[in-house]
Amino acid sequence: MxxxxxxxxxxxxxxxxxxxxxxxxxxxxxxxxxxxxxxxxxxxxxxxxxxxxxxxxxxxxxxxxxxxxxxxxxxxxxxxxxxxxxxxxxxxxGLAAHGHPHAMQQAFMDHDGFQCGYCTPGQVCSAVALLGEVRRGDASLHTRGEALSMGELSDDEIRERMSGNICRCGAYPNIVAAIRSVVERAAPGG
Missing domain, CATH: 3.10.20.30 (Beta-grasp domain)
Known part of the structure; x- marks a missing residue:
């Protein structure tokens, strides 16, 4: 040099x-x-x-x-x-508590929300954050600031809010299904 x-x-x-x-x-x-x-x-x-x-x-x-x-x-x-x-x-x-997986971690396992699993930790953390965003009423491209309850979270809304996380294996349908299952349990009456 x-x-x-x-x-x-x-x-x-x-x-x-x-x-x-x-x-x-x-x-x-x-x-x-x-x-x-x-x-x-x-x-x-x-x-x-x-x-x-x-x-x-x-x-x-x-x-x-x-x-x-x-x-x-x-x-x-x-x-x-x-x-x-x-x-x-x-x-x-840090998502698991008392030896039990977080509801989102369990949902990813139950719905096969992964293939190779490399992106899964980031996907799960983003999905947990997504729940908090909806609870706070944070806007997205789909809601444009309208109030949104857990029960009204569409698959397109989930995809939009998860768009910063890439799965190179293409496990998106199962990732959406996993998140949907947690959203439905968190909705009033769910």
Missing amino acids: PEDQASLEAEAAPYVPPQKVTLRINGALHDLMIEPRVTLLDALREVLELTGTKKGCDRGQCGACTVLIDGERVNSCLTLAIMQEGRDIVTVE
Whole structure:
């Protein structure tokens, strides 16, 4: 490598010492010493060994790395771990309670909402966030802000709200069926 090229690379990425970061993940506090440019995805997988969150595209396009931060879905490959201090992070591992899978995890199993399973953790986290969005009355392309109850959630609405998560195997009909089953149980009288 020419000397000029090496000096350009050294200027482009200066050394930044590791910093102490405390993250609340799945209800537990984790004190980490990480370089400030470490993504949340890499902190989860490489530092904490929470490998349920998957690295797909590493560009925020596939949704395999989706986690919940303060109840909202976030592509963990697009956010820095250090930015999440003081927030509540939930990964797919943190959805289960008392040894029982979350209703959405169980629905994915019951409806075969996966094939290879690589995208499934992100799909499940997004689907859990979808339930929260509907409860809060968050708008989507289909609702345009109209009030929407769980019982009125159409398959097109589910597809729209899940559009940030790609399944390369094409398990979409079963994913929609899994989400639909949880939505129907959550609807008034369901």
